[in-house]
Amino acid sequence: MTDQQSGRQPGRRQVLRGGSALAAAGLGLTGLTALTGCSGSGDTGAGGSGGAGDPRKGKITVWSWQGPAAELKALIPDFNKSHPDIQVTVEDIGNPAIWDKITTGLAAGGQGLADVLHIGVDYLPGYVERFPGGLADLAPLGATAHKDAFAAGLWQTVSPDGKRVNALPWEANSAGFYYRSDLFERAGVDVGALQTWDETIEAGKQLKARTGAHLLGIDKPASQPDAANFFQMLLQLQGAFYFDLEGRITLDSPEAVRAMTLIKTMNDAGLVSNLAGGWNALMSSLKKGTAAVLPWPTWFGGIIEEQVPEEAGKWKVRLPPAVRRGGPTAATVNSTHLAVAGSSKQQAAAWSFVEFALTRPASQVRIYRGKGIAPALLKAYDDSVFHEPSAFFGGQRKGEIFLGALRAPGSAVNYTADYARALKLVTDAQSKVLLKGADPAKVLGEAASELARQTGRKNVR
Numbered sequence: 001m002t003d004q005q006s007g008r009q010p011g012r013r014q015v016l017r018g019g020s021a022l023a024a025a026g027l028g029l030t031g032l033t034a035l036t037g038c039s040g041s042g043d044t045g046a047g048g049s050g051g052a053g054d055p056r057k058g059k060i061t062v063w064s065w066q067g068p069a070a071e072l073k074a075l076i077p078d079f080n081k082s083h084p085d086i087q088v089t090v091e092d093i094g095n096p097a098i099w100d101k102i103t104t105g106l107a108a109g110g111q112g113l114a115d116v117l118h119i120g121v122d123y124l125p126g127y128v129e130r131f132p133g134g135l136a137d138l139a140p141l142g143a144t145a146h147k148d149a150f151a152a153g154l155w156q157t158v159s160p161d162g163k164r165v166n167a168l169p170w171e172a173n174s175a176g177f178y179y180r181s182d183l184f185e186r187a188g189v190d191v192g193a194l195q196t197w198d199e200t201i202e203a204g205k206q207l208k209a210r211t212g213a214h215l216l217g218i219d220k221p222a223s224q225p226d227a228a229n230f231f232q233m234l235l236q237l238q239g240a241f242y243f244d245l246e247g248r249i250t251l252d253s254p255e256a257v258r259a260m261t262l263i264k265t266m267n268d269a270g271l272v273s274n275l276a277g278g279w280n281a282l283m284s285s286l287k288k289g290t291a292a293v294l295p296w297p298t299w300f301g302g303i304i305e306e307q308v309p310e311e312a313g314k315w316k317v318r319l320p321p322a323v324r325r326g327g328p329t330a331a332t333v334n335s336t337h338l339a340v341a342g343s344s345k346q347q348a349a350a351w352s353f354v355e356f357a358l359t360r361p362a363s364q365v366r367i368y369r370g371k372g373i374a375p376a377l378l379k380a381y382d383d384s385v386f387h388e389p390s391a392f393f394g395g396q397r398k399g400e401i402f403l404g405a406l407r408a409p410g411s412a413v414n415y416t417a418d419y420a421r422a423l424k425l426v427t428d429a430q431s432k433v434l435l436k437g438a439d440p441a442k443v444l445g446e447a448a449s450e451l452a453r454q455t456g457r458k459n460v461r
Contacts, residue, residue: 055141057085058349063102064118065095068170068336071367072357079356086349099123106131110343115350119167121157121335126417128166129247136340138165141351146359150376153332153410160245160412167337168358169376173297174319174405175233175331178304181316181394183211183292194321197234197262200293204271207292214291215271217282218263220434222427224278229333230295231430234259236331237323239411242422242451247414249459251422251448252441258323260440264433272434283307295320297333298374298402305392312392319405330408335376378406418455425451 064072069092076088091114093101098118105113106127117135119127127134143165147155154169156162184191187207194200204215219227235241240255250256266272273290275281285291286307294300304315319329338358340350357363364375365383375381386399416422425447432438452459 052136052344053346053348053350055348055352056083058346059087060089060115060344060346060350060353062088062090062116062118062353063093063098063114064090065093065098067371068118068367068373069093071370071373074370075357075363075366078363079353083349083352083356086352088353102127105341105343106134110134110341113341113343115341115344115346116354117339117341118170119337119339121337121413122415122419124158124167124337124339125160125415126419127339129417133342135166136342136344136347136350138168138340138351138354139163141348142355143168143351146355149359149379151332151378151406151410152408153412154335154376156245156412157335158337160414167339168354169335169337170358171334171336171373172332172376172406173299173334173374174402175237175295175333176297176300176317176402177320178294178296178300178315178317180213180289180292180311180314182314183207183213183289186211191316192318196321196325196327197323200321201262201266201269201271204266204292205269208269208271211292213289214273215266216293216295217273217275217285217291218267218430218434219275219278219281220267220272220431221274221276222431223276225423225427226278227275227427228423228430231259231263231426233295233320233331233333234262234323236333236413237320237328239328241413241415242419242426243414243416243457244460245412245414247416247457249422249448249451249455249457250461251426251451251459252444252461254461255323256444257441260430260433260444262323263430264437264440267434268437299372301390301393301398302372309392313394315392316394316396317398317401319401328408330405330410332406332410332413374402376406378403381406416457418451418457421454422451 062072069090073090079088102113102117105111146168150169151172154172158167158169159165179191181191184207187210189203189206194203207213207215218230235255238255240250240253242249242251244250273285275285286294286304294304301317322329338354340347340354344350358377361377361380361382364377364380365385367373368375369385381403386403387397389395390398429443429447432443433440448459451457
């Protein structure tokens with residue numbers, strides 16, 4: 001995906017704002033692989049106390065990528081009005097290049113790292129786990145004062161033990177259900193009334209029979225890591241993931257089997273188009289109208305507007321149906337964060353910039369207006385920009401829809417340092433289900449056992 005206007009990239013583990021869609025497809029895996037393959041250096045010896053330097057002066061460097069980097073640069077003049085003696089340099093490292101660069105710096109005991117690091121939720125636990133002390137503890141600098149300022153579940157993600165704070169949340173994307181309202185109307189389906197994915201599958205059969213459109217698409221051979229996005233969304237709608245908060249494997253939990261079984265049911269009914277090829281195939285499908293539903297996060301609305309502007313008024317969005325009747329329809333499926341390097345000699349000044357960028361509503365509103373980056377900071381949503389009707393989405397106030405999701409009860413997600421291994425095994429299992437008709441429970445059980453063998457982590461069911 002490329003949102004050339006905003007500089008967004010596809011897939012959040014892959015998809016945070018960046019350059020081209022082609023470059024973005026598969027992003028993250030390189031860095032994830034590097035992280036997985038790194039034995040870690042244990043304590044980096046970098047300190048990580050979160051107290052070095054003077055909060056009023058110093059020279060700091062920030063690493064981010066494309067769109068987010070541009071927005072951080074744009075904040076500097078306002079920041080310097082209140083912090084005139086802190087000189088900030090924002091470097092656009094690129095995505096996925098930033099992950100390898102951070103990993104290399106952490107493995108070298110923090111040498112060469114910037115003071116402020118932009119980190120995705122899929123990398124943060126791995127960095128913390130592999131490189132203790134590699135990131136500064138922000139608690140001594142005052143981070144805990146902002147504990148209740150962010151969307152549900154995110155604080156536990158950055159502060160698993162409730163004491164040490166590894167980063168502050170920046171972007172938070174909720175699971176979305178973008179759909180072609182005109183196709184569903186032709187099929188005689190009231191999309192707003194669909195409460196569960198089982199009901200949605202039945203509606204999809206009617207949709208396919210009357211319009212020829214598939215319900216949704218999946219990269220069946222898993223040509224890109226994003227092939228598992230839908231599966232992960234179904235997991236998170238149940239409060240589950242590949243690992244529990246203790247880092248134990250839950251890859252073949254009842255929730256996982258339920259999610260994969262739903263996918264198999266859709267596929268067996270002929271409701272899933274094949275998006276082999278990843279992002280390009282997805283964009284092609286979007287332009288051709290192959291599928292009526294795009295179960296993608298908050299940021300994807302901008303992609304739809306950009307790719308098919310002639311379809312204004314035909315698209316709408318809602319939160320996903322529940323996996324089980326009465327279950328949650330909200331989940332934060334990806335997020336990014338700003339951390340301070342444990343090796344930084346200017347941790348206090350770095351924190352001053354992080355706090356200015358992420359806890360000040362005006363900063364987040366400016367970033368949202370510039371690049372459409374959905375803030376984790378709930379107070380930012382008081383601004384009218386999040387409550388304006390969208391002409392493209394039939395007059396819906398889609399900002400309010402996703403705000404409702406951010407306010408809903410949410411749980412933290414633990415990606416661990418072994419996420420890349422888990423993701424590969426999951427996508428392989430999903431391909432067996434979609435291409436060979438394999439039994440979901442069997443392939444997930446095999447994947448969980450293999451993950452336990454590779455990582456030494458305990459498998460719990």
